[in-house]
Amino acid sequence: MSEINQNYVNGDWVQSATDEVIEVENPANPDEVVAKYQRSSTEDATAAVEAAAAVADDWAATPGPERGRILREAGTLLAERKEELTDLLVAEEGKAYAEANGEVQRAIDIFHYFSGKAADLGGTVKGPSATDQNLYTVQEPVGVASLITPWNYPIAIPAWKLAPALAAGNAVVLKPASAAPGVAIELARALDEAGLPDGALNVVTGSGSTVGSEFIGHDAVDAVSFTGSSEVGRMVYDQATDSGKRVQTELGGKNPTVVSNSANVAEAADIVANGGFGTTGQSCTACSRAIVHKDVYDEFVAELVDRAESIDIGPGSEHEMGPQVSADELESTLEYIEIAEEEGATLAAGGGVPEGSEVESGYFVEPTVFTDIDSDMRIAQEEVFGPVIAVIEVSDFDESVAVANDVPYGLSASIVTNDHTEANRFIDEVEAGVVKVNDKTTGLELHVPFGGFKRSSSETWREQGDSGLDFYTIEKTVYDSY
Template sequence: MTDTNTNYVNGEWVSSATSETIDVANPANPSEVVARYQQSGSEDADEAARAAADAASDWADTPGPERGRILRQAGTILADRKDELTEQLVAEEGKARPEAAGEVQRAIDIFHYFAGKAADLGGTVKGSSSRDTTLYTRKEPVGVAALITPWNYPIAIPAWKLAPALAAGNTVVLKPASAAPGPAVALAEALDEAGLPDGVLNVVTGPGSDVASTFVEHEAVDAVSFTGSSQVGEMVYDQATDQGKRVQTELGGKNPTLVSESADPEEAAEIVATGGFGTTGQSCTACSRAVVHEDVYDEFVDALVAEAESIDIGPGLEAEMGPQVSQSELDSTLEYIDIAQDEGATLAAGGGTPDEYDSGYFVEPTVFTDVSNDMRIAQEEVFGPVVAVIKVSDFDEGLEVANDVEYGLSASVVTDDHTEANRFVDEAEAGVVKVNEKTTGLELHVPFGGFKRSSSETWREQGDEGLEFYTIEKTVYDNY
């Protein structure tokens, strides 16, 4: 019998007012229910927001080093549970064990990083035009932050929102994605064990239409941070800004890797394959377009097809690439594969589900050639292990094609020409730009965010910039 997990509200583990639950199945074996959570409603979200508002003043007054001590202890607790959390992540979200372990470690590192930052939060002293005045600034928390997080990085993304919010002195309401809420609940368990005061963090599971919408519109909530699809994120942005709230969104991507004439085709194919097929392509920074110079196009395609066909597909605890998270995600990927063929793209590798699995949401790493940039496969986010290869005649055309989408999250170039590398850095329309690296993978101490429809283009996440969203500046004139 699967135990039912409860919400975390005002320091207590409580059942929802709806008395309904959500079953989470193993994506590699959908008949296996691995966990059960509360299917909460608006009443539960309201209670959580009010608890966060009641706790806000005391937490804001807690010294930064003390807040940091709790974050550091929570990180240590997560480290002690790393193997358990890795297996939980694989069971609920489906990614391969090494990827899941890396994600859990990232959450640990984020908590430790922002534990140190909590003690450094302060302000600056400025020279005053008056001899009798001390002029300085101080950073204060915004208040109550609502965090709405996706299923594809179910512990890392909640961690990189939650840790800076708490470090800065905000209280939090968190709504994790229903497909894989367990790792976010584990963050609450660690913080509770570390001594986080009641009401400072509140986690409510359930549908976004009830829980997230209530958080976004709630009078007690001052800031909203959302990661997910562009379509939903833009609605959240409009909804929150209409309420006068501070908003941060990180949304979709259609990320290119530009392979120049000077690139080694096999090296470039390995970079694209890692970025496009890693995490089963279920990453907002995944490479979904390879824009390739015609002189190396054929060799690159051969090498990329070989990379795709060499990937071991299976359950995340056993294989190199796990399943997609749900039937709807798998159906969407397969639909895009059909659309690409209908539009005239050539299926060079993959394109179906593995014969050896009659259950589970598995799909083959897929490569399309003969793709033009106006095809849907080249313009729309697939969120599966599908790479479209586009041939270009020179570097200028490659840059134009790379930028010719409505997204701008991550972009990379593979080249041995330093001038091309510098031009790409200058001209690529993306918030993350990489040279001779895959589009995926982020350092935790530098800003992350996108351009165009990939972001609200307001505040960035992670690093020092990650704290800016959760703080507001006060200027003090002290005439002594």
């Protein structure tokens, strides 16, 4: 594919100021270049912010129902292109077809959900102390919002940031991840065709150090929303807050599933395997620690190993589990596997690169299970971002909660139990922003808040649902005497 995808700025598809190109490979077949994108400059990013700032007041003044109509129409256009978008997502990111198809549907649902919310934005009426006075609040957009999104959910995460930002009346600049920017660009295409005013959304491809830094630091930017690694997230937070901007960061996780001695072990193994091996483990909410009661430990390990060894690995278009997104991600996962073995963990399943003609050239790794894990091992403390599950044996419920909390992250956590008291104590005591009972750590509803504790989040603003709108609005209190 020789055509270079352009940036979307002020309603036009425009050439970057640079001649540099990002080539996106198919991670299942790296010799195949799926698409080319511009490696944009600081000047390109500045132009995008200035375009957003120029239209921000007009877009904010657009009635909420009209903003909602545009979002609804964009969602309908995405639905008409669902198969095309799924194929593009699989080709660029490597995700299995069923997972990619579900992610595209999530983006469609998000646009339709926030299309209705746009008409509901208002405020509250309060009783004044004075006579002859009205006392009420109104919600207004914050202004220009910068969105910096990751590659692992390349359409869902841009959608769940973009839809509430636009619904609330903000002008937006978006930098998608360079590894898989195609589907985010298609969001812009759908919104453009749906009638979004020029400049209300601007999309620029390029590096975080160039485009992302300008999107964070520019004086015209009022709010920054970032999803990515904890290390980069801390830098984003510091840069944004130093210049007085509103900021939310959603970062990494080291998510546990506790398996009680009252659990159905086969069901627990299904839950852990789905949570840890789904999306090739490349999810911030993926289960990477199974914390298992000693009474069911051996049985659970056998069940989990069986599931790991039965997973069908290959190109995402045709197989159950696709590749990792890049050579660097594969190398990192294999390095963590090596570290775990060096620290004394026992490799119970996987641990290497699969063999076969369909997987010989891609960034594939086997679903991996480690046992004999101490909680202070790196494999039990650090985010791997690959299909690797560490199984930790515990003696009772209290120890399971202590181990679950014994990490610097706190994004998602689950418990598999038939004990009602255990379930409720776990909800109360676990340090995580998302808590599930008898369910996998992955998978989120779009109409409830999402965010983490500790290093998993800035702990400032939640995403999705009404909380997602809160980040993109600011309240004004009105005293109207007459």
